[in-house]
Amino acid sequence: MALPSKKIVKEIKVDIEKCTGCRACEMACSAFHATPRYSTINPAKSRIRIVADEIRDEYVPLRAADYTPSECTGRHVYLINGKEYSECSFCGASCPSRDYFVEPDSGLPLKCDMCESVPPLAEPMCVQVCGTDALTYVEREEDREQKVQPKRGQIEVGLEYLVQQYGIDAVAESLNELARVKKA
Ligand code: SF4
Ligand code: SF4
Numbered sequence: 001m002a003l004p005s006k007k008i009v010k011e012i013k014v015d016i017e018k019c020t021g022c023r024a025c026e027m028a029c030s031a032f033h034a035t036p037r038y039s040t041i042n043p044a045k046s047r048i049r050i051v052a053d054e055i056r057d058e059y060v061p062l063r064a065a066d067y068t069p070s071e072c073t074g075r076h077v078y079l080i081n082g083k084e085y086s087e088c089s090f091c092g093a094s095c096p097s098r099d100y101f102v103e104p105d106s107g108l109p110l111k112c113d114m115c116e117s118v119p120p121l122a123e124p125m126c127v128q129v130c131g132t133d134a135l136t137y138v139e140r141e142e143d144r145e146q147k148v149q150p151k152r153g154q155i156e157v158g159l160e161y162l163v164q165q166y167g168i169d170a171v172a173e174s175l176n177e178l179a180r181v182k183k184a
Helices: 024-032 125-129 152-166 168-183
Strands: 006-014 048-053 058-063 078-080 083-085 135-143
Touching: 024 048, 024 125, 058 083, 125 135, 152 168
Parallel strands: none
Antiparallel strands: 006 135, 048 058, 078 083
């Protein structure tokens, strides 16, 4: 039976205008990831950090995303509803220029795991403790990945190249081995 073309994914929605900078999310995240669970609170170990400029009344919740090896070259200031947000505030990646998401004891990078646990939480911890709804857990529809069927011409060109490089016997042997593994 064919799977529906859309799937439902859940994600954390951030409403910057509602963030008061209380940092309850940082505390809850660090407590949830402590060993044993909830044994300590240390915002330095949180996978969500509040980028704060208290003088300008700016608070931007930022979660640790995948590590990116390249440094940003753009330095911008964003203006939203008359409020200025400084550079970096909207980059979800744990940029190497910053040390927000580094485990203080080991130096290892931290990454948001959406509070993965067994059984799963109804909502991630940071969402649960956010009293202003700056963080909400929402559903959205996403296209399911469609398998692209290569055109016959592409396959032939690819095989021809491999035969030229490695010889027909080696290519045939590799294909047989691949077929054997796939069928096992
Ligand atoms: S708990 Fe909510 S309001 Fe408080 S700092 Fe975190 S995102 Fe902002
Ligand atoms: S979803 Fe969980 S792991 Fe990710 S930032 Fe929120 S509390 Fe931390």
